[in-house]
């Protein structure tokens with residue numbers, strides 16, 4: 001499996017072919033629709049990460065020290081952002097998740113969604129994934 | 142005579158900037174308005190030629206700054222038609238003005254078992270401070286609902302009013318629905334019950350009537366930044382008798398008369414409520430904004446905004462699946478809506494890629510969203526410089542977004 005760093009590089013490459021903003025968002029939304037799928041049973045109150053404006057459901061599993069994630073959102077854009085997070089983090093060793101520095105959001109110009117954290121809960125999601133990874137290290141959780 | 146909007150637009154430098162490579166279409170005026178050149182110049186001029194602390198200096202610059210600061214108070218007094226300049230208190234904004242009254246009025250006049258009334262359509266700034274005060278004072282927090290159109294339920298209000306009602310707080314205009322509340326009537330009813338009234342004028346003072354004496358408001362609060370002035374400055378108007386009757390909100394310099402270890406006596410209003418070095422330039426910038434408005438005909442501004450609002454409603458309603466929230470009898474400046482199957486956050490974000498600035502979410506009015514059973518709206522809000530072209534740009538951008546979303 002590619003490392004977190006490699007995956008981030010790949011995402012940046014993919015977006016670099018799309019200079020116009022509406023194209024970027026169209027692609028983001030498409031990613032979200034293809035790559036997020038959350039079984040009904042995981043749409044629980046416990047799995048909700050609350051943004052001020054949108055809802056995200058985040059399901060986390062820890063298997064042999066690796067973090068596995070599924071997510072969905074009521075907003076298509078947040079769903080796309082969540083899909084990118086899953087692409088980067090899901091299936092990675094917990095230690096790598098904890099150490100990871102998410103640089104790609106800035107490079108593809110979507111970091112405003114991280115900074116308007118209260119609005120969409122993206123930052124809360126990253127924090128939650130990292131906290132979960134901390135429990136998952138070495139196979140626990 | 143109709144106002145010349147092109148000329149007005151030229152006075153607001155920011156309106157000619159590009160956003161995401163597109164000409165800015167600024168429709169987030171309920172959040173904050175843009176500033177005309179005279180406001181920007183007044184601020185620059187203050188800092189470049191007479192910045193100084195006020196009310197205490199013996200030197201030349203301090204005198205100039207004090208004069209400008211106090212002249213601003215008079216400009217604001219005239220704009221809201223207050224009887225005295227000392228009834229105009231400078232605050233950080235509407236929020237601080239309301240907190241001041243909730244605290245000081247609460248300390249003096251609200252006791253366990255008393256009632257305080259607000260409305261479901263109030264901004265969190267005119268909701269939470271009263272809730273906090275009720276908790277502190279052991280008073281009952283009563284809330285007047287609105288009907289399916291967004292009009293206040295005056296019948297419920299009438300029933301809530303009684304001899305235990307100490308104060309009523311309501312917004313003249315709702316920032317989420319655009320409802321213009323029948324302020325005179327709401328105030329009259331409260332007075333008949335022996336209660337005081339605070340009017341949250343954050344969304345009305347720049348758009349509609351703003352005469353505190355005609356309204357007979359006891360307290361009246363607004364923010365400079367929503368009336369083309371700077372951020373960090375707001376106004377609390379209070380009738381002289383009330384300002385004399387309530388205790389200070391914060392202690393410190395400026396607000397005192399004599400201080401000793403045994404006892405401190407307080408300065409008179411407005412200084413009694415202005416502890417510490419105030420925002421000196423804020424009122425100067427705000428007065429420049431008001432002077433700018435005074436140079437136009439307010440009736441023309443109202444007519445122009447109203448015509449753009451009506452045009453906006455009809456253009457938006459051409460869009461399939463679009464619902465407008467707020468159908469009150471009298472409305473101003475706000476177009477709040479959702480489109481079936483489209484999340485407001487997505488629509489707002491994608492409109493931004495077309496240079497259209499709107500706000501999305503609950504707009505600090507969660508009780509409204511709860512009542513409407515939605516979790517947010519897209520809100521386009523108007524100011525005096527908006528035109529039908531802005532509405533056309535909004536509608537065209539919405540259509541592009543819907544197409545992109547495959548709808």
Ligand SMILES: Cc1ncc(COP(=O)(O)O)c(C=O)c1O
Nearest residue numbers: 234235236264266312316343364
């Ligand atoms: C109706 C209403 N009241 C109060 C406020 C609070 O104003 P400020 O944040 O400037 O204190 C606002 C601003 O959003 C408002 O729209």
